[in-house]
Amino acid sequence: MLYVEILGNMPEMAGDEVKAMLELSCGKVIGRDYLLLRVEAPRKSFPYLDRLGLAHEYGELLVEADSVEELLEKAKDVEWPIAGTFKVDTETMANCRHNVLDLPRKLGAVIHAQGFRVNLSKPDTVVRAYCGERLYAGIRLHYFDPKDFERRKAHHRPFFRPISLHPRISRAMVNLTKARKELLDPMMGAGGILIEAGLLGLRVYGVDIKPEMVEGARRNLLHYGVRDFVLRLGDATRLGELFPGKKFEAVATDPPYGTAASLAGRKREELYRRVLESIYEVLEEGGRLAIAFPASFDGVSEAERVGFRFVSKYYQRVHKSLDRYFYVFEK
Ligand SMILES: C[S@@+](CC[C@H](N)C(=O)[O-])C[C@H]1O[C@@H](n2cnc3c(N)ncnc32)[C@H](O)[C@@H]1O
Structure with missing residues (x-):
């Protein structure tokens, strides 16, 4: 499962842009929580997702939960596909319903316990946590640099x-x-x-x-x-x-x-x-x-x-x- 985080200024257009790229590559959007799209897509969708204009990033979605406790519990069972060092970065969307102040530290501790090292300034892998109606965590695969x-x-x-x-x-x-x-x-x-x-x-x-x-x-x-x-x-x-x-x-x-x-x-x-x-x-x-x-x-x-x-x-x-x-x- 993948996630795509779209930009907030024209969310309908951004969501349809993602759908259009998935339609070209046998993928589909299967759910949405404000700016976070849950996406089922094969590897061949990646070059199409790389084309996006109104997106912030996409990645592999690994955990979904209804509370911070459930997210942390589930995160323990995930084999985190981390290469090198990591850091946890949390996105609190406008519709966030949970208290996520401590989430980066707690999720970081769970992943650290699996033997991965934290590097806050230059991580090799960014673990993303999202708060909306529900909670999500995954690994960033592609970031659309605004400077480009x-x-x-x-x-x-x-x-x-x-x-x-x-x-x-x-x-x-x-x-x-x-x-x-x-x-x-x-x-x-x-x-x-x-x-x-x-x-x-x-x-x-x-x-x-x-x-x-x-x-x-x-x-x-x-x-x-x-x-x-x-x-x-x-x-x-x-x-x-x-x-x-x-x-x-x-x-x-x-x-x-x-x-x-x-x-x-x-x-x-x-x-x-x-x-x-x-x-x-x-x-x-x-x-x-x-x-x-x-x-x-x-x-x-x-x-x-x-x-x-x-x-x-x-x-x-x-x-x-x-x-x-x-x-x-x-x-
Ligand atoms: C709003 S601009 C397009 C801007 C463009 N998207 C860009 O990124 O630079 C509209 C253009 O339409 C051209 N234009 C106006 N009437 C035209 C016509 N009948 N046939 C072709 N071009 C025309 C104008 O010269 C102008 O360059």
């Missing part, structure tokens, strides 16, 4: 535009499409979504109506080591003409929200409708689209009108004058 994502935030890229999504969100959008081999962003801007997809080994295709964006996205992709890309200057409402005969496995995009300049002179709602139609035309049967729209635009009805099947949507308040939904649709 921070390094790719808009202002660290050689070509900077302040219009970019956070890299973790871009990554989650890519994953929600369940792409395995390729992804198109027809309004790529500085290429934030394409960078995340490219780093997963997907072949990426990008379009923007502005020449400086096409050149800037190219610089950004190269800067992060993404080489397998095709970029085109053109209009997202005419994708069929830009890629004759091509059908895409997956599409993810973040259309412009506001200013006349970013909309290239078009009316916003009209642009969104035509982009949806154009994406539908070039998407494979069964392929998925992840797309963001301001909350004032009814993305579900508009996409259904074009022929898409609604999969999910997630709300995000960006600032006082912008709130949006991220949608997932399927053809």
